[in-house]
Structure formats: structure tokens, C-alpha cells
Amino acid sequence: MATLRDVAREAGVSVATASRAINGLGNVTGPTRDAVLAAVKKLNFVPHSGARSLTRRKTDTIGVILPDLFGEFFSEIIRGIDLVAHESGMHLLLGNMHGSTHETAAAIASMRGRVDGLLVMPPDMKPELLAGHLDPALPTVLLNYDAGPLDVPFVAVDNYHGAYAMTEALLDRGARQVVHIAGPKHNRDARDRQRGFVDAMAKIAKERSPVILPGDFSEEAGEEAARLLIQGQLPADAVFASNDLMAVGCIQQLGEAGISVPRDVMVAGFDDIPLARHVSPALSTMQVKIDRLGSTAMMMLLRLLRGETLGAASSTVLTPTLIARGTTAGPVGLAAVSKAVPAADRDSD
Amino acid sequence: MATLRDVAREAGVSVATASRAINGLGNVTGPTRDAVLAAVKKLNFVPHSGARSLTRRKTDTIGVILPDLFGEFFSEIIRGIDLVAHESGMHLLLGNMHGSTHETAAAIASMRGRVDGLLVMPPDMKPELLAGHLDPALPTVLLNYDAGPLDVPFVAVDNYHGAYAMTEALLDRGARQVVHIAGPKHNRDARDRQRGFVDAMAKIAKERSPVILPGDFSEEAGEEAARLLIQGQLPADAVFASNDLMAVGCIQQLGEAGISVPRDVMVAGFDDIPLARHVSPALSTMQVKIDRLGSTAMMMLLRLLRGETLGAASSTVLTPTLIARGTTAGPVGLAAVSKAVPAADRDSD
């Protein structure tokens, strides 16, 4: 591979001049520039970005650290990030912590010197622990994580009120026994959603004690919960799953058992993954504009990179929207909402 | 940020010794090593991967260049790649060409010096053109692209025979008028699938001329095709879409028009994206193990990086499997297959 030295020699100039010509800096005569560019073409020279970023102290790359890459949730986030990053000519370096807290530290560390900024989504990490691993000198925005005491800007989803609203809606719709399928124990989103559910139940339906089944955000967990529901003879006329994937698994399993959704039992999810529109009946859910989560975070990061100082105070909290579809359809209540939202439903903006 | 020099000074040793201690090379006394590691801890030193990779001539990163990031197809590929990459401690640098051929060149160029190898998916690029942009010194594996004259290893899907088989199956099943929804004009996958369709029609159903509707792999294109079908009064009892997303859009639109799938018209797709199982009725499709596409390519790339020489000859062609589900269900034909494949359907391996 040709280096800048090679180009300079070929063109009969010094490396400094070659560098200036290539980067279009001023102070280079026409003929000189042409000679250099000719040499570039002849030798097929491509600048070595690694070396370049060493001196420029700028890599034009941002690191994205996600807990996993499975499912539409993460791919939508990446797409959202990429959308904005690409406009600014930034590259994305993917780091996958594969669910392990220990690997998170390694992932963050290995990014040093490779990236100009970091987008981190640490859904089941304690803030104190996280703080120890983040480099305060590296612009960082947290994804889907309220940093709490940390002064790190974040983009989060109002999981609590979203879950509260959904629970409320199910009760409004006439549900008497709402069962919640929880997410992973240490996952902060899952916990906030569960809190929202519990609080809504407590406030609105005091007499009914909330039933919570364990889950882990996977489709299988939703199926398992449905089986528990059926076999365990749990009296339930509505299921609120902590995410869409579990809701989908649940619907699927209920269907196989001959239980009709929504006639026998209503089902609701959270996230509005693209799949939600396509299952049958279509899944009612709290819509989080997932790609927005990514693009908003990326935009904040760009501002940080431009030198603005953003503290935790500048964080964004996205409010999820209730999208009522078939799984909670019926003669009254949610059904009415259902008619009102097709535009939003189609990602109208 | 602390540098190696700082650590060395703090520990009272030379940078060389500090470097050796940190990297666990031999030739360092116990006490010396301890002093260095203590300094590392004290100064919170994290090695600068950029600088490191400059001397080591190794970045532990591989570049992934995809035409887009939209939809499950790409996210599955990335997941497959990551799975293997992560095991080998490799990072992924994402380059998105956003559909533009021109950007492909830029994307490839900007990877120089950042990555040890490249995984490229250039679905609508001519081989000659591609050849001009690839760096022969950089280990590269092509994704879903038969390099033809180029001596570059690739992982591809046997689109032609897959489409042939699916068309055959639809005709077997009793379809008389099969309509094909094509993919983007310049997309090689799409063209191979179309060829497979046309050839199968020609061989098996000579008397019926194949009808081909335009498409671009998007859900909307599928809807549009369905509308054409309905309004245009095209006589059709089966639709074979060039990919699943279009098939899904088509089903959706047919349903809204009150046309029953599969009773009035059968529908089939290609790819077997996760969504395919979930639409209703479930979509019959040619299953491509999409994540396998990524992981296989990544494994080949790792072999290249280990120094093995793999030419185009060592390429892998994945054969898609027919998965019959509800959209082609009926009393005979595909329905029988349908019973036989649930294991494969669940990604049993």
C-alpha cells in the first residue's frame, strides 16, 4: 500500500506539500497540486485513516455500545443513529456487550482512541458502576437510561407513565384481571414499566391484586407466560407484556390453545416494533419511536462534539404514545381510540 | 487522558518496560510489573487503541459495508457477523452506502487504516466497477454477491434455484397464473430470482406467459403490486414476491380488499425474515438463513486474516429451503410440505 512518503517522492515534493495538496489546504501552486494528485492516482494512494486520526485527534467515528443486537428494537436504534451519523460523515463502531456487565467495561475501554464519542445503552447496570467505567473526557450520551446522579446527558423513554397509561387503558376497556409479564429483573426499563403497572393497578383497581409473571423480553418468555396462564388457570382477561416481543409470543401461544384475542383476553405490549402491526390481530402497544431514540441521542452527541456543554439537564425524555390495535379491540373504550390513530400508526411523520 | 509516558514516569521506568508490563510480555520482574500496574490504576490509564493499531498493523476491527440498514434482513446479517466477530474479539465498523454506488467507493476508501478486513455487500454494483475500488491487499469477503470474474471469495444465496423451486411449488400446488413482484432493477439478487421464476414458468407452464410487476423490495411496493393486481383485473391465483417484505405488503393489501389468502390467491416470498412467521396467515417463503450469511462470511474472513489464501473458488453458496406456511396452504401439495418442516421452521440448529 502506498504511503504519503511514496506519493511525495513520486511527485518530487516533500511530504508536507503532498499532505497539503491532498487535503486541499491553501498554499499550494496549481502545478504542484496537479503533480501530487497525479501521483496519488498513479500509486492508488488512499490516506491511512488510522494514522490521520492519531494526529488530528479526531476519528470521525462514534462508538455504539448496545447490550445485544437481537431483534428489531436494536436494529431500529442503529438505523436511527446511522441516519444522523451518516449526514455528518461519521462512522459507527459497534460494541456489543452481549448482556454481560463485565464486558461492558471492556467494550468501553477498547473504544478509547478509536472514537470521538460514545453512545451507550447499559440497561441493567447500576449508575455508580457505570460511572467508574465512563471516561469523563469522552463525550457520551446514554441511550434509554436515566443517568440519575451522574451528570451525563441521556435520551430515555418515559416507561413509567407509558406503562401506567396502558394499564389504565386496559382497565378502562373493561379488563378486571390484568396480568403483567415482566422483563429481566435488573433491566431498568422493565422495572419502570412494572412500577407503572403496579401503581396504576393500585390507584385504579385497589381491590384487585396485581399478578406479575416473570419474563426476559424474549418471545419464548411470552409463550411461557401464556402457558402458565392457561395451565395455572389464572383468572385473567388482559395481559400487559413489558415488551412487544413477549406480547407476540403470548398471543401466539394463546391462539394455539384456542383462546381468542381479544375476545377472551386482551393483550398489550410496549415498544411498537415493526412486527406489532403485522401480527394478527395487530398488537396494541405503547409506541416508542425507537429510531428516534437513536437519532436524538446521536444529535445530542454531535452537539457535544461541537463543543457545547450538555449536562444531564439537557436530556430528552420521549413520551410513548398509546397505539390501540386489534388485540384490545372491542365495542367500547380502546376501540374508539383505535379509529383515531391510523395516521400515527403509519409512522406519519 | 494519561498516556503510556505518564505511566512510565509515575512508575519510574521507561516506556518500553511499561508497555511490556501492561501487555504481559515476559522479561519483566514481579516488582517492576506491580509498580507499573499500580501506576496504571492510579492514573486510570487505558491504552490508546488507535496508536496501538498503527504500530501493530492490526486494528482488530473489520469493516462491514451494507447497502442499507433498513429491515430485518440487514439486522440479521449484522447479528450473524457480530456473533462470530465477538468470539474472536473483533469489532465491527459499520459503513452504510445508502444505496448509492458512489458512496460505496467512499465507504471502502474510508475504511483503509481502520480495519483488518472487509465484508462488503454491493447488491447493485457491476463487478468491474467494484474491482476498481477494492484493495487487493485488504482481506475481503463479499456478501450475497457472486464475484464472477473477480477472484474474491464470497458467500451467496442460490437465488436462481430458490426462485425456480418456489415457482415450481406454486404451480404444483395448482396455481395457473403466477405473478412475480420483482425487486430493484439493478439488484443482482432480484434479477436472479426473476430469472428463476421466468425459467420455471417457461419450462413447466409454457402456455402461460409470465407476468412481472415492478417492485423495490419495500413493503409499499408489495402493497402497490397488490393494488395493481386488484384494479388491473389481472387474472392471478398466486403471487411470488421477490422478497418477504413485499409479500407481506401484498398480503396486507389483498386482505383489505377482501381477497382471501390463500383461498383466492396464494402468496409466497423469499428470505424468511423473522416477521414471516408472524403475519397471518403465516408466509410461505424460501428460507435463507440470513444470520448464516453473515456468520459464514465472517468465518471466511477470519481464515483470510489467519493467512490462509482463499480464492473465489472457496466461496460458499447457501441453498434456500422451501418453507410452506399458511399463505400457500391447501388440501394438497405445499400443505404436505408444511407438515414436514416445523422443526426447520423453528431454527432448530
Added chain:
DNA sequence: AGGGGCAATGCAACCGGTTACATGGCGACG
């Protein structure tokens, strides 16, 4: 006690660019 050998450590070049500063040639000015 002196010399040889080996392991631990230091020095300095190097990876491939960028850039501050030095240099030198030229035209414009008095």
C-alpha cells in the same frame, strides 16, 4: 577475583500521517 552469560531494562526508531516553524525565491517598493 575476574570474565562470561543471561535476564531486565532503556534508548530510539518506527507506524503514517499532520503541522509549527524555518527557509528560500520572488516581486514590489523606496
Added chain:
DNA sequence: CGTCGCCATGTAACCGGTTGCATTGCCCCT
């Protein structure tokens, strides 16, 4: 016609590590 200043170009230091080779110091041997 001599001098000043500007602009194109060159020299070399630097980014932050790694590593080949030189050096040092210790132990062991004769």
C-alpha cells in the same frame, strides 16, 4: 538597485503506542 515581505515549500517534531537492539547489572563459573 537594494531591501523588505509574502508565499510556496521543506524540515522535523509530534500523535501514542510497539519493538529491535544496546546497555546494564547480577550471578555463576574457573
